[in-house]
Each structure stands twice: as C-alpha cells, then as structure tokens.
Amino acid sequence: MPANPFEDPDESYLVLCNGRGQRSLWPARLPVPAGWPVELPATSRARARAHVEQVWPDVRPHAPATSATSATSAASAGETLPALFERIAAKHADLPAVESASTSLTYGQLADLVNRLARRLIADGLGPGDLVGISVPRGTDQVVAALAVTTAGAGYVPLDPGYPTALLRHMAADSGLRTLLHTGPVPVDVTGLRTVDLAAPDPDPDAEDRPAVPVADAQRRRPLRADDTAYVIYTSGSAGTPKGVVIPHAGMAALAEAQQHWIAPGPGDRVLQWASFNFDAGFWDLTLALLSGATLVLTDDRAVLPGEELRRTLIDRRISHAVLPPVALTATDPDGVLPGGVVLSTGDSCTPALVARWAPGRRMFNGYGPTEMTVGVTMAGPVRPGEPVSIGEPWPGNEVRVLDVDLQPCQYGEEGELYLVGEGEALGYLNRPALTAERFVADPYGAPGSRMYRSGDLGYLDKDGPLYFTGRADRQVKLRGFRVELGEVEAALESCAEVRLGAVVVTGEVDSARLVAFVVPGTDRSEGLAEELRGVLAARLPAHMVPSRIEVVATLPMTSNGKIDRRVLAERAAGSLPAGESGASPAGPVDLSDPVAALCALAARVLEVPEIAPDDNFFDRGGHSVLAVRLAKAVRDEWKMNLPVRAVFERPTMAELGGLITPA
Structure with a gap:
C-alpha cells in the first residue's frame, strides 16, 4: 500500500x-x-x-461578488442549479416532473411551487451564504424544499427525521442553521433555530400574491454565484465527529453533461429516487430526472428495500432508470425489471458477478466518486459480462x-x-x-x-x-453503500463510561458485510454490557454505523509495535460466526407448528447471534434493512412461506411476526 x-x-x-x-x-x-x-x-x-x-475560519464565501473576486475564480462564471432547472422546466412545462403514490406534478407546477417557496425564504432574509435545514420525508415536499432553498440562493442541509436526535442536534448546531424546513414533528431542538412547517398554511397574509415566475438575481440578497454553496452533506469522520462537505454550484453543469454523455435520460424516462437525500446519491437521482425532462418517481422508504420490495417497485412503477449500490443489486432479482432501461451501480465496488446478472437486457454503468466531488467523478460503461469492471473515465471538466x-x-x-x-x-x-x-x-x-x-x-x-x-489507503470502509470511518465508531464506543478500549472491524462481503466491535471494559462488569453499548451507540450514530455485534474481551491483540492487531480481530470476527452464516444455508428440518420458535432460530442465524428471544427486537439485536430482507428471503426459500419485509419493520419481534407468516 x-x-x-x-x-x-x-x-x-x-x-x-x-x-x-x-x-x-x-x-x-x-x-x-x-x-x-x-x-x-x-x-x-x-x-x-x-x-x-x-x-x-470557514470555507464558505460570504463577501459580495466584486470584479476582483470574480477574476480570481473561474467558477464564478459557471451555471447554478436554479438556472439549469429553470431552463428544463420552461422547455418541458407540461411534462410530468415528479410522481409519488398520491401526487403528480408537471414541470410547470413544480417550478411554481419552488419559486413561491423560494420567495418566502428570501422574504425571511435567507440567501447566498446561508444554510437551511431540510427534515422532510421522501416525497414531493422534499424535492420542492431542496430546489427552493437553492433557488433562494442558500444551501440546504438534509437532516433525516429517522436519525438519532443527538446526531441531528450536532449537524444543526455545527452548520449554524437559522431555519429548518420540516413536515410533522420538529426532529431537533436547537437554540435560535426558526422552524417552518411546510404542511401548515403560510402565515403571511400576502402569501397568495407571491409570483410563481422564476426568481431573478435582483430579487435575491445578492447575485447567486457558482462558487456559492448548493448543499452540505455530512459524512463519517475519522476523528469521531461527522463532517459537513460543502458543495458549490460550480459542478452542476458538468454533472448534467456527464449524465447526458453516458446515460442520456430525457422525456418519457422514469427515474427512481432510491437514495436518501442524506447522501449525495439522492442528489444524483434528483438531477438525473429533473435536469433532463424525465420523471422522478418517489416512494416511501419501505418500497425501495433491497429484495422483493424493490423489485416490485421497479416493475409496478415502470422504472426505466435506477441508481443502485451493489448491496441492493446483490439482494434483488433482476428478472423482469428495467427492460431495455438503465442501471447504474455506485457507492461500492461493482463485481463481475453483478455485471453478469444485471447487464443483460439493459444498459449497465459503474460510477465512482466521493461526496467531495459533487456526487461523482468517473463513469464506466455500458459494462458487459466477461469484461474487467473498471471505474471508467473522468466526467467532462474533471480529472x-x-x-x-x-x-x-x-x-x-x-x-x-x-x-x-x-x-x-x-x-x-x-x-x-x-x-x-x-x-x-x-x-x-x-x-x-x-x-x-x-x-x-x-x-x-x-x-x-x-x-x-x-x-x-486508510480505515474508511464502504458498508452496504454507506461511507463509514471506523475511527468514528471507535471514538463513540470509547466515549462510553464503561469502555476502556474499543476496536471495530468489518466482516463479510457486500450484502453480508457488517461491523463487529471488540471492547475492553473499564470495570469488572461484562454481563449485559454489549447490548447496553449497542443502545447507547444507536442513540448517537446512524443505524448503518452501529455494530451488529459487540464482544466484551479482557484484552485486545497487539502487533509488535504496540498497535491493535486488527487483522487478528477480523479473523476472530469471521471465525466466530455461528454455523450457517448469514442464514444462507438451511439448518435442517424446521417444526413450523411453533412459528415463533422457528423464527427465533432463523433470526439468530441471520443475525449471527447465539439466540434470540420471542420478545427481542430484530433491530436492537443488530438487524438492519438488508438483514430484514434476508430474513424474509430465508422464510421463502427454506420454508416455502411468505413473510413481508415491511412487517419486519412494523412488528420487529418474533412474537409479533410469527402470526404473519403465510403459505407461499
């Protein structure tokens, strides 16, 4: 290395x-x-x-543009996201722009909503140099909010309502938010934060008189420049604290050009909004549709769970373009989905096996790029079975x-x-x-x-x-498509009062990959400590960063130079799995006359824990979305029965799930 x-x-x-x-x-x-x-x-x-x-002190430009500053930055002359969207919306005003299960908006209708909300934000004093939080579930409100914030000139900070409150509070305080757009309960309480409920009527008596025409630079606090912030995405930090990546408008035109160069979406195409807005892949989905004249198809979180839920969504919603990480591609059957369409693998290494499964019958691409480069930087494809899988060539304007x-x-x-x-x-x-x-x-x-x-x-x-x-070259890993700094997880562990030393490793491949933590306690206590620590971490970290398993040990192995020997820990984590790792292999005949007991045994195998009790919460014991899919798949494959993946989220104990199993 x-x-x-x-x-x-x-x-x-x-x-x-x-x-x-x-x-x-x-x-x-x-x-x-x-x-x-x-x-x-x-x-x-x-x-x-x-x-x-x-x-x-900061990376955001605050000073008004002058001839001197403009001359020093080529980015100042670039196109902004509002300008790119405004042009497409005017060209395709009568075509469908966004479609949810209950709502459909044309480009003209979407632009009207965006411009009215943007004017509301401008009236509240927001503009270039400001950051606005968005805590809105998947749906048209989320799309309108993101586009309206950037149209006002500010940058948006996505705050997933499902994240732990402590993490949301850190992100809101760290980014210095003045305003939070939300629907439903306010997810975070920060001093000085003004909240705007998008589901409530606008209290301004003149709201109805706000024009829906495009917002001009003269109506903003100052002209919007390409080097102004478009959004801030928080990613895992090696020092133990999430860090906000500040993305300007400068790369937006190159992003749209790259999408057209390789994928060429346009009117009539239907793009799935698969990724959460908390990740830059969600921004790719949005721009792939709305900067091309295609339709952005919105769902709830459950409808895009890897496996049969995702497959049914791709078929039922007539999706033609989908951007999916390898973990979703691995867990989902490609038969009958995206016929003649496009699938883009991104977020993790794409394997030849995935290409062999997904490339036939559709165009498949492999994308690469960290959050720090406006979603991506290279593209390969169409990739074909039997050929080496590269990350391709740089996008226009990048090297x-x-x-x-x-x-x-x-x-x-x-x-x-x-x-x-x-x-x-x-x-x-x-x-x-x-x-x-x-x-x-x-x-x-x-x-x-x-x-x-x-x-x-x-x-x-x-x-x-x-x-x-x-x-x-460092300890950053990709776990089910999520970027994780192992140092951040270890820092969270070692901040717990009862932990003297902690180490975290990754075991498994692609959809079976998971975090395993080893902790040396600061006291003699070990009974119940692992589950208690998982609960503490779940209150501080996103779900994908909480270890599936925590082992309490007396000491950690060391190398000859006194560092933790993570190779030995990784081998131990992989070698200590129960028989039938990942629930992939049947454990023998099962007595379904007691479905709860049978589910307990199967869930323990999927979760890689010695046992699970009827009243144990699947997710509290280390479960996540991919493992929920695998539990449902094991029920179908091994027992020839059905267990809806949604049910695992809605009723996550085996006692509740036992009565929901039905014949296939």
Whole structure:
C-alpha cells in the first residue's frame, strides 16, 4: 500500500495560501506548486494545523461578488442549479416532473411551487451564504424544499427525521442553521433555530400574491454565484465527529453533461429516487430526472428495500432508470425489471458477478466518486459480462491523477492514490479548516493556485485508458453503500463510561458485510454490557454505523509495535460466526407448528447471534434493512412461506411476526 506524503506527523510541513484565500498543508520536502506562496515556513504538522485553524475560519464565501473576486475564480462564471432547472422546466412545462403514490406534478407546477417557496425564504432574509435545514420525508415536499432553498440562493442541509436526535442536534448546531424546513414533528431542538412547517398554511397574509415566475438575481440578497454553496452533506469522520462537505454550484453543469454523455435520460424516462437525500446519491437521482425532462418517481422508504420490495417497485412503477449500490443489486432479482432501461451501480465496488446478472437486457454503468466531488467523478460503461469492471473515465471538466508518495504520476498498471480535480470539487469541510487544508491540497499539475482532492482511494490507470479502483489507503470502509470511518465508531464506543478500549472491524462481503466491535471494559462488569453499548451507540450514530455485534474481551491483540492487531480481530470476527452464516444455508428440518420458535432460530442465524428471544427486537439485536430482507428471503426459500419485509419493520419481534407468516 503506498505511503502518503500528508500523513506523517513527524514530517515538516509548510502552510501555503493561494490568491483565493484557500490554504494547503504541504510537505516541506516537496517543491512548492505554482501559485501557492508560503504563508508559514516549515514546522510540525500539529503547528501547521493550528495555524490554519486560526487564520481560516470557514470555507464558505460570504463577501459580495466584486470584479476582483470574480477574476480570481473561474467558477464564478459557471451555471447554478436554479438556472439549469429553470431552463428544463420552461422547455418541458407540461411534462410530468415528479410522481409519488398520491401526487403528480408537471414541470410547470413544480417550478411554481419552488419559486413561491423560494420567495418566502428570501422574504425571511435567507440567501447566498446561508444554510437551511431540510427534515422532510421522501416525497414531493422534499424535492420542492431542496430546489427552493437553492433557488433562494442558500444551501440546504438534509437532516433525516429517522436519525438519532443527538446526531441531528450536532449537524444543526455545527452548520449554524437559522431555519429548518420540516413536515410533522420538529426532529431537533436547537437554540435560535426558526422552524417552518411546510404542511401548515403560510402565515403571511400576502402569501397568495407571491409570483410563481422564476426568481431573478435582483430579487435575491445578492447575485447567486457558482462558487456559492448548493448543499452540505455530512459524512463519517475519522476523528469521531461527522463532517459537513460543502458543495458549490460550480459542478452542476458538468454533472448534467456527464449524465447526458453516458446515460442520456430525457422525456418519457422514469427515474427512481432510491437514495436518501442524506447522501449525495439522492442528489444524483434528483438531477438525473429533473435536469433532463424525465420523471422522478418517489416512494416511501419501505418500497425501495433491497429484495422483493424493490423489485416490485421497479416493475409496478415502470422504472426505466435506477441508481443502485451493489448491496441492493446483490439482494434483488433482476428478472423482469428495467427492460431495455438503465442501471447504474455506485457507492461500492461493482463485481463481475453483478455485471453478469444485471447487464443483460439493459444498459449497465459503474460510477465512482466521493461526496467531495459533487456526487461523482468517473463513469464506466455500458459494462458487459466477461469484461474487467473498471471505474471508467473522468466526467467532462474533471480529472483523476494517480500519484505516488512523491506526488509523481504512476506508470500504467502501478498502484497509487487517486487525486481528484475539476469543476465538481467541494469547497471543503464546514468549520474544519485544518482538515480541509490536509485533504484539498495544492495541485502541482494544474493552473497556478489550483487544488486537488486527496481521496484516500487507491487505484491504477490501465494502458488502454480506464481507471481501476483497488481499495483504501486508510480505515474508511464502504458498508452496504454507506461511507463509514471506523475511527468514528471507535471514538463513540470509547466515549462510553464503561469502555476502556474499543476496536471495530468489518466482516463479510457486500450484502453480508457488517461491523463487529471488540471492547475492553473499564470495570469488572461484562454481563449485559454489549447490548447496553449497542443502545447507547444507536442513540448517537446512524443505524448503518452501529455494530451488529459487540464482544466484551479482557484484552485486545497487539502487533509488535504496540498497535491493535486488527487483522487478528477480523479473523476472530469471521471465525466466530455461528454455523450457517448469514442464514444462507438451511439448518435442517424446521417444526413450523411453533412459528415463533422457528423464527427465533432463523433470526439468530441471520443475525449471527447465539439466540434470540420471542420478545427481542430484530433491530436492537443488530438487524438492519438488508438483514430484514434476508430474513424474509430465508422464510421463502427454506420454508416455502411468505413473510413481508415491511412487517419486519412494523412488528420487529418474533412474537409479533410469527402470526404473519403465510403459505407461499
């Protein structure tokens, strides 16, 4: 695995600053790139970080645009999301834009709702430089809210109502939200936060008189620029705290161009909104439809669960385009879905086996790109069975550099770290200037003063052109399509009073992948500690970051240099699974005269726990959406019976589920 020149704490670092006020930590042993004067001479990494924290408070541009600032940023001339959407809405005003189970809106109707809400936000003083929270379930209100916030000029911060309250409170406070758009109960209480219930009547007596025509720059607090914030997505942080990635409008035109170049969606196509807005894949779904004239098809969360629920949705809603992570593709039968349509695999490594299952009968693509690059940066396809699965070529306006430890280009076939540059590059991490300076670094190969994003991904460039992804250079993992920093989970564990030391590893592949934690308690107590810790973590972390299993141990294995031996822990986690791992293999004859007892045994096998009691909650014992699908599938495959996946969410104990099993 290549070493990284930015990760050695004992090396001397410079602090560089370009003409746009951006900063980069730079190894003193390497030549300084053009356009980056030295702001702080060679010093320790810790001192360099501390200096950046002092002098660079935020990554969002706040000052009004001037001729001087416009001249220093090519992004200022780019197109914004509202401008791109306004053009498509005017061209296809009578075509269906969004469709839910109960509502259908044409592009003209959607644009009217967006513009009226945007004017309401502008009247409340919101505009460029502001952030607005959106806590709205899947549906037309969610789409309207996101587009209206950006049309007003502000950036939106998605706050999933299903997230733990402590996490939502952190995100709202960290992003400095002044306003929260919501429907239903307010999910978070933060001092000074104004809430707007989109389901309630507008209290403004002049609301009916607000025009629905497009919002012009003259009506905003100041003109909207391409380097203004469009949205902030919070991702897992290695230091134990989620970090907000600040995405500007600058990459929107390139995003739409890439979608047209490879996929070419348009009127008549039906795009599934599969991903949550809490992830940038949800923004891809939205723009794939609404920047092309296609229809965005909305569902509730249960309808897109991998497996039979997702398959039925794809068929019943006549979906032609779907963006699905490998975990969803693995769990879902492709027979009869997306005939002649498009499927895009993204969020994790796409395997040849998935291509063999899903490519026949439809166009299949493989996309790559972290949140820090406006959803993505490369695309491969259409991919075909029997061929190597690459991550393809960069989008228009973007580049990928494969560099070695001295930041020199790697030879064809030589593994290096992927450095990403281009129009889609994020502004940085909100309120984390030192981390921004470490990850968004000076670009020795671009225009003077330009930056590149140090992705932490490893890969190589094939002599015939395509790029291949080979893994990570750090402890970040992809779990069922979610980006997880294991360090954040460990930090949450070690913040618990009864934990002296914790370590987290990943075991399993694709849809069977899960987190397993090992903890050394700070007291003699071990009885019931694992389940108590899972409850504490569930109140602090998103569900996909809560370990499926926690083992209480006396000590953790160490390497010869005194570090936790995670390889040994991973082997232990994989080797300690009960027989019939993942519920994939039948456990022998089952007595269905007692369906509750039979379900307890089957659920224990799926959850990889010694036993589960009738009144145990499936999700409290380590279950998640993919395992719920696998439990239902095991009932069907092994018992020739039916158990609706939705029922597992609605009645998650075996005592409740036992009476819902029906003959196939």
